[in-house]
Every structure is written in C-alpha cells, then in structure tokens.
Amino acid sequence: MSLFNTLAIFCLDLGSVYIKSKEAPAKEVLKDLVEMCRGVQHPIRGLFLRSYLAQVSRDKLPDIGSEYERDAETVMDAVEFVLQNFTEMNKLWVRMQHQGPGRVREKREKERNELRDLVGKNLHVLSQIEGVDLEMYKENVLPRVLEQVVNCKDELAQYYLMDCIIQVFPDEYHLQTLETLLGACPQLQPTVDIKTVLSRLMDRLSNYAVSSADVLPEFLQVEAFAKLSNAIGKVIDAQVDMPIVGAISLYVSLLTFTLRVHPDRLDYVDQVLGACVKKLSSAPKLEDSRATKQVVALLSAPLDKYNDIVTALTLSNYPRVMDHLDDGTNKVMAMVIIQSIMKNSTCISTAEKVEVLFELIKGLIKDLDGAAQDELDEEDFKEEQNSVARLIHMLYNDDSEEMLKIICTVRKHIMTGGPKRLPFTVPPLVFSALRLVRQLQNQDGDVAGEEEPATPKKIFQLLNQTIETLLSVPSPEMALRLYLQCAEAANDCDLEPVAYEFFTQAFMLYEEEIADSKAQVTAIHLIIGTLQRISVFGVENRDTLTHKATGYSARLLKKPDQCRAVYACSHLFWVDDQDGIKDGERVLLCLKRALRIANAAQQMANVARGSSGPVVLFVEILNKYLYFFEKGNTQITASAIQSLIELITSEMQSESTTLDPAANAFFASTKRYIEFQKKKGGAMGEKYDPINV
Numbered sequence: 001m002s003l004f005n006t007l008a009i010f011c012l013d014l015g016s017v018y019i020k021s022k023e024a025p026a027k028e029v030l031k032d033l034v035e036m037c038r039g040v041q042h043p044i045r046g047l048f049l050r051s052y053l054a055q056v057s058r059d060k061l062p063d064i065g066s067e068y069e070r071d072a073e074t075v076m077d078a079v080e081f082v083l084q085n086f087t088e089m090n091k092l093w094v095r096m097q098h099q100g101p102g103r104v105r106e107k108r109e110k111e112r113n114e115l116r117d118l119v120g121k122n123l124h125v126l127s128q129i130e131g132v133d134l135e136m137y138k139e140n141v142l143p144r145v146l147e148q149v150v151n152c153k154d155e156l157a158q159y160y161l162m163d164c165i166i167q168v169f170p171d172e173y174h175l176q177t178l179e180t181l182l183g184a185c186p187q188l189q190p191t192v193d194i195k196t197v198l199s200r201l202m203d204r205l206s207n208y209a210v211s212s213a214d215v216l217p218e219f220l221q222v223e224a225f226a227k228l229s230n231a232i233g234k235v236i237d238a239q240v241d242m243p244i245v246g247a248i249s250l251y252v253s254l255l256t257f258t259l260r261v262h263p264d265r266l267d268y269v270d271q272v273l274g275a276c277v278k279k280l281s282s283a284p285k286l287e288d289s290r291a292t293k294q295v296v297a298l299l300s301a302p303l304d305k306y307n308d309i310v311t312a313l314t315l316s317n318y319p320r321v322m323d324h325l326d327d328g329t330n331k332v333m334a335m336v337i338i339q340s341i342m343k344n345s346t347c348i349s350t351a352e353k354v355e356v357l358f359e360l361i362k363g364l365i366k367d368l369d370g371a372a373q374d375e376l377d378e379e380d381f382k383e384e385q386n387s388v389a390r391l392i393h394m395l396y397n398d399d400s401e402e403m404l405k406i407i408c409t410v411r412k413h414i415m416t417g418g419p420k421r422l423p424f425t426v427p428p429l430v431f432s433a434l435r436l437v438r439q440l441q442n443q444d445g446d447v448a449g450e451e452e453p454a455t456p457k458k459i460f461q462l463l464n465q466t467i468e469t470l471l472s473v474p475s476p477e478m479a480l481r482l483y484l485q486c487a488e489a490a491n492d493c494d495l496e497p498v499a500y501e502f503f504t505q506a507f508m509l510y511e512e513e514i515a516d517s518k519a520q521v522t523a524i525h526l527i528i529g530t531l532q533r534i535s536v537f538g539v540e541n542r543d544t545l546t547h548k549a550t551g552y553s554a555r556l557l558k559k560p561d562q563c564r565a566v567y568a569c570s571h572l573f574w575v576d577d578q579d580g581i582k583d584g585e586r587v588l589l590c591l592k593r594a595l596r597i598a599n600a601a602q603q604m605a606n607v608a609r610g611s612s613g614p615v616v617l618f619v620e621i622l623n624k625y626l627y628f629f630e631k632g633n634t635q636i637t638a639s640a641i642q643s644l645i646e647l648i649t650s651e652m653q654s655e656s657t658t659l660d661p662a663a664n665a666f667f668a669s670t671k672r673y674i675e676f677q678k679k680k681g682g683a684m685g686e687k688y689d690p691i692n693v
C-alpha cells in the first residue's frame with residue numbers, strides 16, 4: 001500500500017477514536033473525514049478509503065438512541081453523511097469505467113464488479129439506520145438514491161444499484177413507494193436488464209403478500225397491480241430495442257405476481273394476457289424459441305395455479321395468446337392443457353366451454369393452415385390423438401340436453417380432423433353418446449316442455465352418421481365394431497328396427513369392405529357374440545341375421561376358422577336366458593356341420609403333409625356337446641358324446657397323428673371333468689352315468 005493510503009487510514013482511525021472519545025460532535029468529525037477523502041482523486045484508492053471510512057464510522061454514526069447522539073445531531077446527519085458518501089463512491093466507481101488507456105472493456109467491467117459491494121455497502125448502512133423510517137425513506141432517501149442511479153447513466157451501476165435497493169430495504173417500504181421506484185425504471189439506460197430487476201421486485205412483493213393475511217389490503221390500497229402493470233408497459237415502450245423475449249418475461253413475472261397476490265382476480269390475469277397479445281401482435285409470428293418458451297410459461301401459469309382448465313376457459317385473451325404460437329408449440333400447449341384436465345380429472349360440463357376448449361386445442365384437432373404435414377412423427381401423432389380421445393371422456397354433463405349439445409359440439413370439431421384422426425376420435429365420441437343413450441333408456445317418457453328432447457332415436461341417427469365417416473378413412477373394421485355396439489344399445493332401448501339397421505350395416509361392411517381373412521375371423525365372432533346377446537328381434541329378423549351369420553361362418557377361408565365359427569353359431573339357437581330361443585335341433589345341426597368341417601380339415605392335412613390335422617378341433621366340439629347336454633338340449637345324447645370321445649381317442653392313437661400336447665391335455669381334462677360329474681352324483685351325475693371315458 002502506498003504511503004499515502006497508510007497515512008489516510010491512520011487519519012481515519014484517529015478520527016474514529018476521536019468520535020469515541022466524544023470530545024467533539026461526531027457529525028463534525030465525520031464531516032472532516034469525508035472532506036479528507038474527497039482529496040483523493042484516484043478512483044480505486046478513493047474507493048478503498050471511503051469503504052474503510054464507512055466501515056470504521058458505521059458504529060459511530062449518530063442514530064436515534066445511539067450513545068453518540070447529541071442534541072445537535074440528528075438522524076438526518078447520519079443519513080446525509082452516508083448519502084453523500086454513497087454519491088461520491090458511486091461517482092468514483094462509474095469513473096473507473098472510463099479510466100486508463102489500453103484497457104479492454106470486459107476487463108474493466110470485471111474489476112468493477114469486484115468493487116461493487118463497496119458502493120452497495122452504503123445502501124446497506126442506510127437500511128440499518130434505525131431512524132430511517134418509511135417517511136424519511138419516502139421523502140428523502142429513495143428520491144436521492146434514485147436520482148444518483150438515474151443520473152450516473154452507467155449500465156452496470158444502474159442494474160446493480162436498483163437490485164441493491166430492492167434487496168436491502170424492507171418490503172413495506174417498496175410497497176409504499178412503488179410509484180417512485182417504478183418511475184425510475186423507464187429512465188434507465190436501454191441496455192439495463194430491467195426485467196430481472198423488476199421480476200426480483202415482484203418476487204419480493206409476492207412473498208411479502210403471502211407472508212401474512214394482514215398485508216393484502218395494503219396491496220389493494222396502493223393499487224400495486226395497476227402500478228406494476230403500468231410500469232412494465234412504460235419500460236417496454238421506452239426500451240424499443242428490448243427483444244420480444246424480454247417483454248414476455250416481464251409479463252410472465254407480472255402474471256406470477258398476480259396469481260400469487262390476487263388469485264381471485266381473473267380480470268387481472270386476463271389483463272396481463274391481453275397486454276402480451278398486444279405486444280405479440282406488433283411483431284410477425286413468433287419465431288424466437290426462447291420467447292416461445294416464455295409464452296408457454298405464461299399460458300401454463302394459470303393452469304398450474306388453478307389446476308382447473310375451466311377457469312382458464314373464461315380468460316378471453318388466453319386463446320388469443322395461443323394464436324401467436326407456431327404450430328408445433330401450439331400443439332405442445334394443447335397437450336399441456338389436456339394433461340392439466342386429466343391430472344385434475346376436471347369435468348368440462350357445458351357445450352359452451354367445450355367450444356372454447358376445442359378452439360384452444362385446435363392444433364391437435366385438425367391440420368392447421370400451412371402446417372407441414374410430412375414431418376409428422378408417427379409416435380407423437382398417436383400420442384396426441386390418444387390424448388384427444390381421453391379428453392373426450394372428460395366432457396360430461398348429467399343433464400341429457402346439455403350432454404347432447406356437448407356431443408354435437410365435439411362431433412362438429414372432430415369431423416374436421418381428416419382421415420388420420422377419425423379412427424382415434426370417433427370411437428370415444430361414439431361411446432360417450434352411447435353412455436347418454438344408456439342414461440336415457442332408464443328414463444321414462446318424454447321430457448315435458450322441451451322442443452326437441454334428447455331421445456335415443458335421435459342419438460342413434462347421429463351415431464349412424466358419425467360412424468359412417470370411418471368408411472371413407474377407410475376403417476371398416478372399426479366401423480363394424482361400433483355398429484355392433486350401437487345395435488346392442490338399441491336392443492337395450494327396445495328399438496328393434498334401429499338394431500336391425502345397425503346389424504344390416506355391419507353385415508354390409510363384412511361383405512364389401514373386410515377382405516383380410518384374419519379380420520374376417522375377428523369380425524364374424526364379434527357379429528355372432530353380439531347377435532347372441534340381442535333379444536329384441538322378432539323371429540323373422542332373427543332368422544335372417546342368424547342365417548347370414550352361419551352362412552358367412554362356413555365360408556371363411558381356413559377350415560379351422562370355419563369350424564370354430566360354425567360351432568360358435570350354435571349359441572345363436574340356444575340362449576340360456578331367453579325361453580323363445582331354444583332350438584335344439586339347429587344347435588345339433590351346427591355342431592354336426594362343425595364336425596364335418598373338422599373332419600375335412602383332418603383329411604386335408606393328411607393329404608398335404610401325411611400328418612394329422614387339428615385334433616384339437618374335435619375336443620373343442622366335444623366341449624360344446626357337453627355344454628348343451630348339461631343345458632338340457634335333448635338333441636344332444638349321451639351316446640353321441642360317447643362316440644365323439646371314441647373318435648377322438650382313436651384319432652389320437654392313430655399312427656399319422658403327430659403329438660399335440662395341448663390337445664392331449666385338453667382332452668384329458670375334459671375326460672376328468674366327465675368323471676368328476678359322474679362321481680359327484682345327483683341329477684347331473686345320473687345324466688353322465690352312461691358315458692364311459
């Protein structure tokens with residue numbers, strides 16, 4: 001250290017000892033000390049000296065109640081002293097930036113950064129002086145400090161000092177001086193990172209707001225939201241070069257503040273979104289990815305807060321912000337919305353809200369204009385559409401009229417989705433409508449006074465038209481399944497003609513659209529299963545449909561498939577809980593036909609490979625025999641069962657039969673079952689008695 005500095009520090013130490021001795025008023029001594037420091041023009045030396053001065057004199061500052069207080073000395077002196085010297089130090093600090101040749105800017109900034117706390121310490125000291133009450137802070141301290149901050153016109157100093165002010169003084173002071181503090185913001189250099197400063201201020205204030213219930217009225221009284229909102233608008237206007245991401249981050253901070261401090265004020269939330277729309281509208285479509293991220297944060301915040309999309313749906317500016325997103329981000333946001341609904345199990349219960357919701361997620365519902373279709377990832381697409389499908393189940397109202405409106409609204413939107421989306425979105429819509437049908441089927445009579453009440457008939461008509469759209473996709477297998485679901489529901493509503501129409505359409509699809517043999521097998525079993533459960537058909541309609549079903553079963557491509565479908569048809573003629581449908585003879589005809597097909601399959605296999613065919617088919621048919629035998633179908637006799645068992649036994653022992661462990665096991669357990677029934681005795685035991693295994 002230079003001789004000069006050593007001397008200066010010695011003088012300062014002397015001064016501080018002098019104050020302690022109370023021989024002269026502290027004020028006078030401090031004054032002299034500061035005067036002495038003023039003589040030092042070298043910035044860094046000056047800074048150090050002043051910092052040292054602040055340190056040694058801190059506990060000697062005249063403060064209210066301090067032991068150095070004299071009549072003549074007021075808190076004002078102390079404040080004045082610190083403020084003065086804050087000003088001087090700041091000037092020196094700023095001057096450093098322009099000092100010395102040949103120094104690179106970054107290096108200087110680095111040095112300055114290291115020294116900044118020497119300047120900031122003054123503000124800290126001010127905040128520690130007990131006598132600095134709100135009144136004094138408001139009237140004197142803050143305006144003077146801000147004046148210095150604004151006038152120094154130094155980017156680094158302005159950013160650092162604003163932040164310092166916010167951090168060192170108490171929250172209630174900020175709240176009560178918001179206008180003054182915020183008023184300085186638009187006057188700062190355009191390059192100052194004001195958004196960080198403001199967001200820290202809002203962070204502090206919102207922490208303060210939630211710290212106790214008592215302070216909220218204070219926020220309302222000083223109109224904190226309006227002031228912050230206003231200041232942010234001014235800053236954005238003043239800093240014309242601020243990138244859009246900066247402006248949006250400011251709105252994100254303001255929104256965070258609003259959601260924390262005034263969660264009940266949706267109008268405030270909407271106002272922030274509206275301001276953001278205004279900013280976004282001034283520029284072409286958002287392309288900056290960081291700005292996009294901020295917009296997503298902005299839109300996600302209300303969802304996270306309210307955990308309830310229904311609230312967000314009431315914000316008129318919400319969809320307008322979304323419109324400014326690029327298509328990809330729009331989709332991401334739509335997914336966030338759906339996830340929020342799923343997470344909270346939120347029920348969207350009016351057609352009006354459904355309309356708004358679908359407008360919000362339209363990026364998932366249809367191809368947006370000009371969207372790049374080709375680069376669509378298959379997996380992502382599926383996930384998106386599955387989400388939409390899940391969403392459809394969350395749209396629900398107990399009131400059937402409103403529910404029908406919801407269904408019509410959803411239908412209107414998903415119909416615009418095009419062939420790739422329909423197979424995902426039509427089924428949930430159909431099941432949602434069928435749920436309504438089930439609900440109406442238990443209500444009796446028409447709803448009085450309604451012009452056009454929701455009736456099952458009307459809904460079936462709508463369903464008919466909806467499922468039809470799958471044919472153009474084409475997705476005939478899906479359409480067939482859905483027609484059958486509708487037929488069953490129509491059955492439960494006692495609407496025979498409707499059920500018959502749906503069946504007719506299912507058969508038409510089967511004949512004309514389903515060509516793949518595996519798909520045919522699945523389809524025919526679905527048809528048989530559904531038809532078996534339907535009770536509404538009169539004899540004639542039923543005959544027509546069962547006739548078709550057995551006919552198509554016998555015409556399947558592969559023998560084993562034929563055989564299984566034909567024996568399944570036996571159930572169409574014998575329905576346990578329907579007295580009208582117990583035609584033992586036709587059951588037997590089906591089973592015999594199945595046996596002939598199994599036989600033919602066996603022979604074909606022998607010719608082709610010199611080995612056995614599927615013996616297991618015989619075992620399966622045997623099980624059908626046993627079923628109807630037990631159900632009391634007199635056409636199925638013990639002797640017929642006996643001969644079938646013998647046939648299978650000889651087939652299995654035949655030399656050409658290759659070992660099929662599964663068939664063997666199946667047969668063995670079937671035989672065990674028969675023995676078990678015999679041993680158990682009773683009526684069933686007697687019935688089984690003549691059969692030997």
Ligand SMILES: *[C@@H]1O[C@H](CO)[C@@H](O)[C@H](O)[C@H]1NC(C)=O
Pocket residue numbers: 460461464465468498499501502
């Ligand atoms: C469905 O619509 C078609 C005409 O597109 C019609 O032929 C058929 O009868 C309708 N089905 C029902 C169940 O209304």
Ligand SMILES: CC(=O)N[C@H]1CO[C@H](CO)[C@@H](O)[C@@H]1O
Pocket residue numbers: 031034035038077080081084085088
């Ligand atoms: C250098 C400097 O600003 N000195 C001031 C320190 O405080 C006294 C008392 O308020 C002023 O009179 C000095 O001008």
Ligand SMILES: CC(=O)N[C@H]1CO[C@H](CO)[C@@H](O)[C@@H]1O
Pocket residue numbers: 306307308343344345346
């Ligand atoms: C399941 C669940 O989290 N439900 C919440 C959804 O949001 C509403 C509104 O905020 C809450 O009331 C529910 O408890």
